[in-house]
Amino acid sequence: MKFNVKPFRLPVFFDRLEKRQKILLAVVAALLVLDGAVIVVRLCLPDYSYAGFAVENSSYPVQHMVALNSSAGKTVLPASEYAFFRFTDAQRKQIAEFYEQNGTCSISVSAVVPAVSSRLYSSLMEKELPFYYGFLYASDFDKKGKFTAELKERNLSGTDLRQFVRQKKEGSASFDIGFALEKNLSVEALPAGFVIYASVPLKVTVVKAVSARVGFDYTQAVPYYGVPANGGVFGSASAVDFSGCSMVFPVQNSRYSVMPEIELAFFPEEKTALAENELSDKLNLNAGGEVLTVYRAHGVESVTIQSSSLRFPFSRFEISENAGSVSKLIMTSNPSRLVPEKSGEVLYPLRTDPGLLLRSKTASWRTQDYELYEWDRFSGILFFDTKNYDVQDDFFRRLAFYVEKIGYKGKILTDSELGDMHGYNAHDYSAESLASFFAVAERSGVQLNEKELLLCRILLANGLIERSEDGYRPLGGAIISISQDSSAWLRKSLCAHEIWHGLFFTDEDFRTMTAAVYYTIDEKSLDFIRGYWASQPGLGYDQSDIYLMHNEFMAYIMQQPLNSVASYFVHVANRGSVMKAMPDLCAYVRDTKGITFEDAAGIFDSYAADRWGLRCGRVFLVVR
Known part of the structure; x- marks a missing residue:
């Protein structure tokens, strides 16, 4: 089959043009075609925002978001207009990955409020200047990607921008607002974009996916505010x-x-x-x-x-x-x-002020038998709160005999040797004692129980001890233990007593000061407290260990408030078992009304207040 193709011919007038005119006409035609192509492309492709999008602690490049209306595409968002932004598909994927990895996520907007003239400032301060920020979702768009929903159907965060408006002489003001996502969302339910409304011109510089943080933070150059998933007012x-x-x-x-x-x-x-x-x-x-x-x-x-x-x-x-x-x-x-580990074990501590341990309830623990904490002020000082004395004994009774008990110190007792002997109602041990205990136990071949082996894993995980050629070596820190079996008043006293031990273990200057007070208190008072320890079989302190004597001397004095120290020791002097063991020394304490111990406590109290803001009887900063 043949086709007759009619040859293309340029218009007659083109042949009459000079060469230069023909070239000029061709250039003009080409430019018209190019402009048309640009217009078509602009009509087909979306506009993008001035602000970039980033993900916290990621290597993703900063990319711009889709501007759904003209306000969102401007460098400075116009006053009293809604600006609609949509995340690109790549950005939504990045949000989903961050959300899945972290378990929580906030979308944080960094905003700048430009400074205004003095005259305008006075006018603006006369009435509320609302700011709103909320999310857009996939269901808010039709199949063509057009926003179709109403803003009244969503949670919003907001504030009065008057607190951020400045006069030109003061310069612009900035703030970050993080809006947290609800937990356990599907990928499809994550935000597709967001909307911002500001009563004054406002510049959005960057939008970030960050870990969820709710509250306020003025510690950085730019103040941060965070609201939960149901929105709310910030500022x-x-x-x-x-x-x-x-x-x-x-x-x-x-x-x-x-x-x-x-x-x-x-x-x-x-x-x-x-x-x-x-x-x-x-x-x-x-x-x-x-x-x-x-x-x-x-x-x-x-x-x-x-x-x-x-x-x-x-x-x-x-x-x-x-x-x-x-x-x-x-x-x-x-x-x-x-x-907790898959086995249910808790190896790592919750950081907290120890004042909140006193009313700890087992229902809020991560595991059944114990909870593990770390002092938020002093890394490496760990607290065990045990369900009862039996659990505490499993962890620490053998250790107590190895470290402190007279006649047993330095020996790893077998279960049969331990029998039903009493340890303590609360415990404290330095990293040095702990490393020594596990090293000697390993060499002795004595089988430790499950809680003792767990204790070793906890110490290794938190860097109090480490493996060495000889077994274990200390790296620093201390552990403290109290039990839920103790009454509320006893927990408070024991907690104070044991925490002072923890500071003694980890602070050389405190040990030096303690030694100075120990050697300057009058001889009869010192004989009384050492005699009291000897009269109580359950204590069993090795009094040849001067380090232990200094430590216990300090803790017994500092475990109660300064105004209760004298009466505490008079009370001890009135106990029948103590009077029977040393009647003359008890009479001396009663006659002096325990004032020598109060004087020693005054020295300790002033030292603790100056060093740590603590007091005798108060070893924490949070009290309820």
Whole structure:
């Protein structure tokens, strides 16, 4: 089959043009075609935002988001207009990966409010300047990608921008606002974008996927605010509503999850918002109706509060006193390593102020027999809270005889040798003693029980001891143990007693000061306290160990408040077993009304206050 193709001919006028005219005409035609192509491409491709998107602690390059309307595509978002942003498919995938790996996620927006003239500033301050931020979801778009939903159908975070508006002489103001995602979402339910409304011009510089943090943080150059998954108002420096955090974080400790922690930090004293005559050494934190007194101490920047130790952690928190001294109040996830091992064992501690241990309840523990904590101020000082004395004995009774008991010190007793002999109701051991115990036990061939072997694994995991050619060697730190079997008043006393031991083990200057007080107290008082120890068979201290004598002397004096020290020792002097053992020394303590011990306590109390902001009888900064 043949086709007759008619040859193409240029218009007649083209033949009449000069060569230069023909070239010019061809260039113009080419430019018109190129402009048309650009227009077609622009119509087909989306506009992009000025702000970039990034993922916390990732190597992903910063990429721009899709601007769904003209406001979102501008460098500075216009006042009183909604700006709609959509994540690209690649960005949604990055959010999904981060969310799955971390278990929580907030989408944080970094915003800058440009400074205004003095005249405009005065006008703006006359009325509220609303700011809103909320998420868009896949269901908000039709099949063509057009936004079709109504904003009133979603949770929003918001604030009054008047607190961020500055005059030109002061410069612009910046803030970060993180909106937490609800836990356990499917990939399809993750946000597809977000919307922002601001009553004044506002510049969005970057949007990040970050670990969920709810509260406020003024410790960085740019203040951070975080709201939970149900949204809410942000901007207050004296209150945080954590009620929506139950949608973000685990609500109970278990073999598979760990509840979040709360960090409260202080401004340095020279930067506090309080006047000098308003400065106080404490503040009151109302945590859902449970009032905590938080002491501040020189050199202490923050305290850690485990939400599992509170009665109502997912509620509104208010700082009712000295709020101007607080630079941070943030709820965030605990590290994933704190989840129990597959075997159910807990190897890693919850960091906390020890004042919150006293009312610890087994229902909030990560494992049945014990809970493990670490002092948030002193790394390496670990606390065991055991279900009962039997569990505590399994962990520490053999160790007690090896380290302290007269007639047994340095010996690894077998189970039959231990028999039903009593250890202690509370325990404290240095890293040196622990390393020695496990090294000698290994060489002796004595079979340790399951809890003792678990203790060894805990010590290795947390760096208190390590393996060596000789068995084990100490790296530093100490362990302390109390039991749920002890009454509330006894737990408080024992906790104070054992914590002072922990500081003694780990602080050389404290040991030197203790020795000085030990050798300067009058001889009869020293004879009395040593005689008291000897009169109590259950104690069994090896009094030839001067290190142990210094340590116990200090702890017995510092375990109660300063104003109770004298009466405590008079009470001891009135015990029948003590009077029978040393009647003359008991009479001496009663006659002197225990004042020599109070004088020694005064020295210890002043030292502890200056060094750590602690006091006799108060070894913590959080009290309830």
